[in-house]
Amino acid sequence: xxxxxxxxxxxxxxxxxxxxxxxxxxxxxxxxxxxxxxxxxxxxxxxxxxxxxxxxxxxxxxxxxxxxxxxxxxxxxxxxxxxxxxxxxxxxxxxxxxxxxxxxxxxxxxxxxxxxxxxxxxxxxxxxxxxxxxxxxxxxxxxxxxxxxxxxxxxxxxxxxxxxxx
Numbered sequence: 001x002x003x004x005x006x007x008x009x010x011x012x013x014x015x016x017x018x019x020x021x022x023x024x025x026x027x028x029x030x031x032x033x034x035x036x037x038x039x040x041x042x043x044x045x046x047x048x049x050x051x052x053x054x055x056x057x058x059x060x061x062x063x064x065x066x067x068x069x070x071x072x073x074x075x076x077x078x079x080x081x082x083x084x085x086x087x088x089x090x091x092x093x094x095x096x097x098x099x100x101x102x103x104x105x106x107x108x109x110x111x112x113x114x115x116x117x118x119x120x121x122x123x124x125x126x127x128x129x130x131x132x133x134x135x136x137x138x139x140x141x142x143x144x145x146x147x148x149x150x151x152x153x154x155x156x157x158x159x160x161x162x163x164x165x166x
Contacts, residue, residue: 040108040109040112042070042074042078043078043081043082043087043108044105044108045066046062046066046075046078046079046082047082047087047088047101047103047104047105047108048105049062049065049066050062050088050099050100050101051101051104052065053065053100053101055100056091056098056099056100057098057099057100058096058097058098058099059072059075059076059079059096059097059099060072062075062079062099063075079097079099082108083099085108085111086102086103086111087101087102087103087107087108087111088100088101088102088103089102
């Protein structure tokens, strides 16, 4: 398939097999091996590809780096969502964008955790439930990180009672 045909199919919302809204591997939200993709798995893969890139890259480059099995529209949707989350940046070049990773996988996971917490009305109950479910090792790690933050280490912040940063 030529680049021109691929662009036409992208504009029509079709993948190579002509099926609307499904990945070229026939997987849609399912992977090529028939297993359902985990939440955020494609975002992590796209972000990882951009972090491995020698510089800013196009969506077509990301698609090829990931093996070319995803529909171009799928890659564009993921990049757009990552941009909305401020995890990637983009620069317009002609009619397309060059994309760059602005965060790593840990930053993406932290963003997801903050969104879940922000969506709840009882933050204390959510945090209490989260902490009570941690392993002893993770609890120790979290305690050490919080102590470092309170000691004025880089990245620490203080907040008022309503959770607003001071």
